[in-house]
Amino acid sequence: MSSKTTGQSINDLEPGQFLKVGKVAPVGSLEARKLANGVTTFYWRFTIKSKTHREPVGIYDSGAPPKSVKPTAKGYSIQAAMRAAEALSEQHHARRDDGGILAIKAEAQQARTAAAQAQAEAQQFTLENLLGDYADHLEFQGRRSHADVRSIIKLHVLEPWPQVASLPANQVTGEQIADMMRRVVELGKDRTANKLRSYMRAAYQTAKAARSKASIPLRFKGYRITHNPAADTEPDESANRADKNPLSLEELRAYWLAIKTMAGFKGAVLRLHLLTGGQRIEQLVNLRTADIDAGAFTLYDGKGRPGKPPRPHTIPLIPEAALALLACQPEGIYALSTDGGNTHLAATTLSAWAVEAAAGIDGFQTKRIRSGVETLLASGRVSSDIRGRLQSHGIAGVQARHYDGHDYMQEKRDALALLLRLLQEQSANVVHIKTA
Structure with missing residues (x-):
């Protein structure tokens, strides 16, 4: 033992x-x-x-x-x-x-x-990544608003609210989003606060809809969004009011006098912009040479419904507009270019040229051309439907979207011809401005 x-x-x-x-x-x-x-x-x-x-x-x-x-x-x-x-x-x-x-x-x-x-999902499916994925989704769809989304998110979410941005997106509350908006309002940027809310609401809605909508990338399902916290916030309705400050008839005529004989590429671009109805500059400068046809060209409007691809928008060319486009000498990929069509003219450059040409008009802003054209056409009894189709405000109603197959090219051409006649009529009250 x-x-x-x-x-x-x-x-x-x-x-x-x-x-x-x-x-x-x-x-x-x-x-x-x-x-x-x-x-x-x-x-x-x-x-x-x-x-x-x-x-x-x-x-x-x-x-x-x-x-x-x-x-x-x-x-x-x-x-x-x-x-x-x-x-x-x-x-x-x-x-x-x-x-x-x-x-x-x-x-x-x-x-x-x-x-x-x-833990891995918490690190991967954050608010920051959701907003980034949403901007990428817009860019993939051809939506030019993706750049604005990235800028606003960077300035008003990622930089001032890094701790909230790093949270899992499905843990962010409506109160936290409202605090982000409040900060922007306190900076005196009421309209930007509403845009921030709109973009965040759309990002969350995209992730939420990914569970049942096959056209949304699979990655959005990973955020496991069942509730949209941005929808719990309230926008500032007063900040969404339209800035109705269109150029008057006299101011439009003065602007036309300043650019109608302006030489070179600059004058041709400014005339093309005005004589095609004041199209959105961001869309106009992206005009591709391949989208120019006899008597018309096609732009692509990315301001439509979320999730939808850019909508083709065809604008007829009256003879004076066609001459302006010809003077731009379109070639290569982009029709409005200073390097043979490799890159397009910057929207900010076109706007700066317009401001320079309109130096004598008090409070001139390029956006006032667009609203001025619509106001002038309204005074000429062009219907709101035709004005909307000419300036691509969107097509409302089931009948218009699904059953009306008419292209309205002649009606838009007639409206542009009327625009030129009204610009060229003599007026005792024309505002004379300095030319560049």
Whole structure:
């Protein structure tokens, strides 16, 4: 009969050898095994479905007080290892009918996997990434508004609110978005605050709709958006009022007098802009040479419904506008270009040229040309429908969108011809302005 203590027997183990330390209630036993590096580890051994399993308990600390029942910083005494094994045994016995300790471990692993996945999603599907993905989605659709989205988000979300921007998008609240808007309002930019709300609302709606709308990229589903927090906020309706400050008839005639004989590419571009009805400058400068036909050209309007591709918008050319376009010498990819069509004329450059030409008109802004043209055509009894089709305000109503196949080219051509006649009529109140 051996006179060795359990501790001595453990110390005498050979590498790889197991030693049964004792039975564990209610099931199993405690074992010790010395590893190749000389460290001894305790295991709880048990049998389930006729198979033997060993569950690690911890490292043996030979220097621990023999009667200690809690592990030390270095490991377990024999008594502490026995208590730990008993705790595992009790958990196993309580779940013996559905897998015991193996089922408990599997559930714990599933929980760890779910937690890791949730953490990964939290880092990937943030508000910042949602807004970035939305801007990318707009750009892919050909929406030029993506640049405005990126600018506003950078200035009014990412830079001032980095902690909120880094949150999972589905954890951001309407109150947090309202605080972002409030900051912009306090900067005196009420209209920008409304645009911020609009863009964030659209981004969330895109992610929310991704669950049922196949045309939305799959990535948006990853945000797990079921509620649109931006929809809980209220816009400032007063900031959305139209800035109705169109050029008057006299001011339009003065502007026409300033550009009608202006030489070179600059004058030709300004005449083309005015004589085609004051088209949106951002769209006009993107005119492609391939989209010019006999007597007309086609622009692409990206200001329509979210999720829809840019809408083709064809504008007829009256003879004077056709001459202006010819003087621009369209070639290459872009028709309005100073480098042979490789890049298009910048919208800011065209606007600056218009401001220069209209130096004598008080408060002149290029956008007032567009509203001035519409106002002038309205005074000439051109219907709102034709004005809308000419300036691409959008087509309202089911009948117009789905059943009316008429191209309205003649009606738009007649409106442009009327515009030129009204510009050329003599008036005693013409505002004379300096030419560049």
